[in-house]
Amino acid sequence: MADSRLPLEWIAASLRRERTRVGLSLSELAKRAGIAKSTLSQLEAASGNPSVETLWALGVALGVPFSVLVEPPSPSVQVVRAGQGPSVASEQANYVGTLLSSSPPGARRDIYRVAAEPGAARDSEPHIPGSVEHLIVATGRVKAGPAGEEVELGPGDYMTYRGDVPHSYEALAPGTAFVLVMQHR
Numbered sequence: 001m002a003d004s005r006l007p008l009e010w011i012a013a014s015l016r017r018e019r020t021r022v023g024l025s026l027s028e029l030a031k032r033a034g035i036a037k038s039t040l041s042q043l044e045a046a047s048g049n050p051s052v053e054t055l056w057a058l059g060v061a062l063g064v065p066f067s068v069l070v071e072p073p074s075p076s077v078q079v080v081r082a083g084q085g086p087s088v089a090s091e092q093a094n095y096v097g098t099l100l101s102s103s104p105p106g107a108r109r110d111i112y113r114v115a116a117e118p119g120a121a122r123d124s125e126p127h128i129p130g131s132v133e134h135l136i137v138a139t140g141r142v143k144a145g146p147a148g149e150e151v152e153l154g155p156g157d158y159m160t161y162r163g164d165v166p167h168s169y170e171a172l173a174p175g176t177a178f179v180l181v182m183q184h185r
Contacts, residue, residue, distance in 0.1 A: 012046035032061035082156025116171035130185035131163035140176025
C-alpha cells in the first residue's frame with residue numbers, strides 16, 4: 001500500500017511562507033490557531049505528524065484555504081515555448097488559441113507591450129506581495145526573470161514568475177518586443 005501522506009517539506013514551506021506573508025511570529029500564529037508553539041515549530045521544521053484538524057486551524061488563522069498548506073510547491077519559473085501548450089483551432093478561420101495561463105478568481109491584471117533594445121538590463125524591484133508576471137515575446141530575444149533564475153526567450157515563448165522578488169528584463173536583439181502581464185492579488 002502506497003504512503004498517501006503529504007511530504008512534510010511541502011507543509012513546512014507553505015506554513016513558513018504564509019506565516020511570513022501575514023507577518024506573524026510562531027507564538028502568535030500558534031495562539032491564533034489554538035495549538036502549541038512547539039507543534040508549530042516542529043511542523044515548520046518538517047518534523048511531527050500534522051493532522052487535518054491542526055492544518056485546518058492553521059489555515060483559518062492564516063486566512064488561507066486548507067489546500068494552500070498542502071499543495072505541492074510550484075516552480076518559481078514556468079516556461080511555455082512557442083508551439084507548446086494546449087491549443088484549440090477555429091473551424092471558421094486560420095486561428096489557433098493557446099492557453100498560456102488561466103486567471104485565478106479575483107485576480108487583477110495590468111497588461112503592457114514592451115519595446116526594448118540591447119544594452120543594459122532593466123532591473124525591477126519587487127512589486128506588491130503576491131504579484132506574478134507573465135511575459136510573451138513577440139519579436140527579438142529577451143533574458144528575463146527573478147534574479148539568478150533568468151531565462152533566455154525568443155519569439156512566441158512564454159514564461160511566468162514571481163514579481164514580488166527582484167527581477168530583470170534584458171533585450172538581446174534589436175527590435176525586441178514582448179507583452180508583459182502583471183497580475184496582482
